Amino acid sequence: MKIGITCYPTYGGSGVVATELGLALASMGHEVHFISYAIPHRLTRFVNNVFFHEVETSTYPLFEHSLYDLSLTSKMLEVIEYEDLDLMHVHYAIPHAVSAYLAKQVWEKAGRKIKFITTLHGTDITLMGLEPTFMPLVKFSIEESDGVTAVSRFLKEKTLTNFNVNKEIEVIYNFIDIEKYKPVEEKPFLKHIASCGEKVLIHTSNFRVVKRVTDTIKILEKVKKEIPVKLVLIGDGPDRSECERLARDLDLQKDVLFLGKQDAIEEILTSADLFLMPSQSESFGLSALEAMACGVPVISTSVGGLPELVIHNQTGYIAEIGDIDRMAKYTIDLLTNEKKYKSFAKNSRERAVTNFDKNLILPQYVEYYEKVLNS
Numbered sequence: 500m501k502i503g504i505t506c507y508p509t510y511g512g513s514g515v516v517a518t519e520l521g522l523a524l525a526s527m528g529h530e531v532h533f534i535s536y537a538i539p540h541r542l543t544r545f546v547n548n549v550f551f552h553e554v555e556t557s558t559y560p561l562f563e564h565s566l567y568d569l570s571l572t573s574k575m576l577e578v579i580e581y582e583d584l585d586l587m588h589v590h591y592a593i594p595h596a597v598s599a600y601l602a603k604q605v606w607e608k609a610g611r612k613i614k615f616i617t618t619l620h621g622t623d624i625t626l627m628g629l630e631p632t633f634m635p636l637v638k639f640s641i642e643e644s645d646g647v648t649a650v651s652r653f654l655k656e657k658t659l660t661n662f663n664v665n666k667e668i669e670v671i672y673n674f675i676d677i678e679k680y681k682p683v684e685e686k687p688f689l690k691h692i693a694s695c696g697e698k699v700l701i702h703t704s705n706f707r708v709v710k711r712v713t714d715t716i717k718i719l720e721k722v723k724k725e726i727p728v729k730l731v732l733i734g735d736g737p738d739r740s741e742c743e744r745l746a747r748d749l750d751l752q753k754d755v756l757f758l759g760k761q762d763a764i765e766e767i768l769t770s771a772d773l774f775l776m777p778s779q780s781e782s783f784g785l786s787a788l789e790a791m792a793c794g795v796p797v798i799s800t801s802v803g804g805l806p807e808l809v810i811h812n813q814t815g816y817i818a819e820i821g822d823i824d825r826m827a828k829y830t831i832d833l834l835t836n837e838k839k840y841k842s843f844a845k846n847s848r849e850r851a852v853t854n855f856d857k858n859l860i861l862p863q864y865v866e867y868y869e870k871v872l873n874s
Contacts, residue, residue, distance in 0.1 A: 500868060501530045503578055504572065505599070506590040507779075508537040513620035516650070516673050517541055517590040523861050525549045532578050536567065543762065544801040552578050568594040568727075575602040579613050586868055587615035592624070593633055596640035604722050614645035614871055619668075621650070621782030621803070622709075626660050639663040646871035648864075650783040651804030669867055673785050674860035677852050680765050680792035682844075685758055687772040692756055697727040698834045701771035701795070703764060703786045704778075706736025713738070714777035715824060716755060721827035723754065726834055730755045731771065733764060768793040772829075772840075776805065779820050784808050791815075793853035796843040798829050808855075814847040 502524060506517030518539040521531040525548035533539060535556045554574045556565040575598060578584060587602070589595035599615040606613050617640065618631040626639070641647055641664050648669045649655040655668045679798075693699050700719060704710040712732065719730040732742065732755060739757065746755040761767060768774075774790035776799035787797045797815035799805045811817045816829035833840050 500524075500533070500585045501583060502873075503532045503534055503575065503584045503587045504580075504590070504869070505534045505575070505587070505595045505608050506536045508539040508541060512673070512783065513590045513618075514539055515541060515785060516620070517588075517618075519674070519676070519857070520588075520861070520864060522546055522576050523857055524865075525614050527861070527865070530582075532582055534571070534574055534578055536571075540762070546764065550582075555632055566799065568598055569601075571595070571598040572601045572605075575599060576605055579606060584613065586872060587613060588618065588868075589615060590618045591620055592617060592637045592640055594612050596638055596644060600640055600643050616646040616648065616868070616871055617641060617644040618671075619647065619649045619658055619782075619858070621654060622780070624654060624661060624782075626838050634662070638664055640782045645874070646867060648867065651807050653804040653807065654782045671863050671867065672855060672860060673783050673788060674857040675788050675792045675851055675855050677792055680768070680789050680851070682794035682848060683769045684776075686770045688767055691772065692731055693729050693787060695727065696731045698772045699729050699770060700773050700775055701730060701731045701733070701768065701790070702775045702828065703733035703761075704736070706734050706738040706742070708738060708779045709778060710736075710738070711777045711779055711821070712742050713745050714821070714826070715775045716742060716749065716751060717823045718775060718777070718827045718830060719751060719754060722830050722834075725831050728754070728834070731758060731767065732756065733758050733767065735759050764789065765793065768795060771795050772834060773798060773828070774815075775830075776800065777820070777826065778802060778805075781805050788851060788855055791847035792855075794848040796833060796840070796847050798833075808848065808850075810846070814843060814850050 504521045507514045518541040525531045530548050532550045534552045554571050556567050556570045558565050587599050589599045596617040648671045648674050652670050655670050702715045706712050723726050746752045768790050774795050774797045776787050781803040797809045799809050800820045801817045809815045818825040
């Protein structure tokens with residue numbers, strides 16, 4: 500198949516999943532064409548069967564802002580025509596599904612056919628999609644998609660409820676490369692962050708308010724009273740300055756390491772003891788899955804799709820949003836009980852391998868593509 504993929508090229512989960520999916524499809528012999536305003540950040544090397552098409556936006560005196568939606572539609576049409584695509588797969592409803600719909604209509608007007616699949620990832624449904632200005636467009640683009648997938652059962656039900664759509668939605672979970680994300684014996688990064696043998700907590704996100712990154716620092720404060728511990732924060736975003744201020748206010752600046760955006764995150768994850776995910780909204784929790792695949796147990800909130808990933812009292816613990824005391828208690832419990840910790844670490848790795856290995860999930864996408872194309 501010749502497949503066009505449109506996604507945000509940033510560090511968010513939707514872009515990561517879309518890129519990894521495209522790379523995996525290319526390794527199977529399919530031809531993959533990424534269409535976006537920048538190269539996806541995980542598309543860092545030449546890969547056979549993978550092509551990138553940049554969406555160029557122009558500014559005109561008449562318009563106050565660039566018309567990315569329409570520029571994307573035009574680029575989609577160009578790639579569909581000159582690369583003879585079989586299918587478009589867009590990740591995140593706004594604006595990608597709307598642009599794909601417009602491209603499809605233009606192409607059909609010319610007497611040609613193209614189908615597109617929309618994958619819903621989370622905030623396009625639970626946050627941005629609920630904005631009154633966007634809600635009718637999101638509903639319309641979902642109903643007009645030739646196929647729709649969601650990354651968790653939670654997100655599927657949320658979509659059906661919030662938008663009252665009459666559309667079959669296929670749940671296809673996010674996946675992991677278990678050969679890339681795996682436990683290792685050698686941990687060279689560890690000596691740089693915990694030179695005195697401290698335990699290591701880790702969190703990675705885009706530092707938005709919904710991620711509640713400041714909660715990880717508050718957890719650290721409580722845990723540090725019981726055991727020597729460090730906190731590693733990976734990523735960047737609007738809440739980073741607030742996190743840095745809080746660390747200074749609590750006199751924890753030497754115990755919190757802000758690493759910013761990182762590409763080789765698996766090398767850092769393998770040095771961690773626990774992964775913290777105190778989010779108030781999480782449709783799946785890809786970063787938690789990456790940690791679990793590395794044998795790192797997860798302490799998370801009970802929101803969204805996280806209970807579909809993290810098994811309470813087996814691969815980690817689940818607490819209510821904002822319950823810092825309980826999450827700190829769970830952290831201390833695991834880090835001071837070696838037998839329990841080893842069991843949780845082993846369970847985390849096994850769950851990732853058994854349920855979310857890309858070799859299990861990828862055939863589900865291929866089968867769905869074929870179903871949509873043959874419908």
